[in-house]
């Protein structure tokens with residue numbers, strides 16, 4: 161594809177009532193959305209009609225806010241297990257990709273390889289796995305009593321896990337060698353009980369942005385989901401990751417980097433700003449501080465004066481990349497704990513754009529053409545309203561500019577993303 165015809169990739173990141181932490185309190189939100197299949201079918205069809213590359217689901221096997229004791233947050237936590245959900249959406253859609261998060265810490269590679277390859281066959285080659293190592297102690301507590309494994313151990317396991325899974329997807333009984341896989345972590349004797357995927361292999365997405373996380377992505381991923389606030393952060397991440405590919409015999413275009421973006425879009429700038437402020441006003445301070453605490457892996461942030469600065473923090477065993485991003489923002493903009501909490505609660509650490517369709521398109525175009533992204537994982541503030549707004553206002557604007565497809569050309573997720581079929 162020539163530079164002139166390069167088009168951005170778009171994911172529709174689905175999440176129950178919406179991505180804004182107070183989404184469920186919005187007057188137009190659908191509070192029991194997380195367990196309403198018709199709601200998800202509607203969202204997937206909206207995204208497909210707008211020609212998104214994929215719908216995307218996050219995951220954490222646990223009641224996310226269980227130890228926060230804030231009942232107001234739990235409506236965000238209630239929802240379907242995402243691979244089951246996507247299997248249902250597979251038969252209600254025909255072109256859009258279906259990507260779910262699943263953890264390398266709480267699964268076994270043979271089972272997960274089989275589940276995703278089944279999703280891929282069910283959907284005619286539209287499946288994808290977002291590999292995460294899982295950073296939450298809440299989730300760890302549901303899988304044994306030993307707690308969260310150290311960051312380095314999680315990634316060591318993830319690397320081997322990915323090798324076994326991708327081997328199985330290529331018809332081998334685990335591992336690149338093809339002669340079975342036997343190590344301390346995993347032992348796999350046979351190939352899968354399924355033929356190869358219609359797209360060669362499900363798409364492998366990776367979310368994890370620390371140094372080892374990036375290395376794992378460079379080694380194995382087709383798509384990288386990431387969080388960046390500023391253009392400079394996004395560009396530095398993009399250049400760094402693309403620069404790591406050569407070491408693994410890969411080309412820069414073999415990986416699509418898709419940062420999250422949380423747009424609030426309306427017909428006029430004033431309306432968009434009002435919409436955003438309406439949502440921000442719905443965030444209780446304790447909810448904002450609780451979320452910030454989880455990003456910083458610090459249990460007692462509430463002990464510090466809410467209008468004072470962040471305290472000095474030890475390096476995280478949880479999400480190192482997100483902790484670094486929060487600290488960087490607090491120092492850069494000299495924000496108090498309350499201001500930071502509000503800032504991050506809204507978009508959960510992702511990039512926020514508030515404006516008209518043209519303004520949102522300008523910003524996306526600048527990052528896309530400036531070499532800071534290959535596309536974006538769109539995180540609507542509340543559903544279905546903000547996905548509808550993006551689909552009806554922003555997508556046509558991107559299409560007019562030649563930056564996004566007007567129709568699907570291929571049938572598989574790899575086709576949409578412009579990814580090679582694996583050997």
Ligand SMILES: Cc1cc2nc3c(=O)[nH]c(=O)nc-3n(C[C@H](O)[C@H](O)[C@H](O)COP(=O)(O)O)c2cc1C
Pocket residue numbers: 217218219220261263292293294295296367368369370371372373374385386387420478479480481482
């Ligand atoms: C953009 C982004 C999205 C993520 N989504 C999830 C998720 O849905 N579930 C989850 O358990 N972890 C998620 N993670 C965290 C991963 O578990 C990742 O392995 C963790 O951040 C630790 O790695 P890191 O320090 O390399 O970022 C995400 C991380 C990033 C950067």
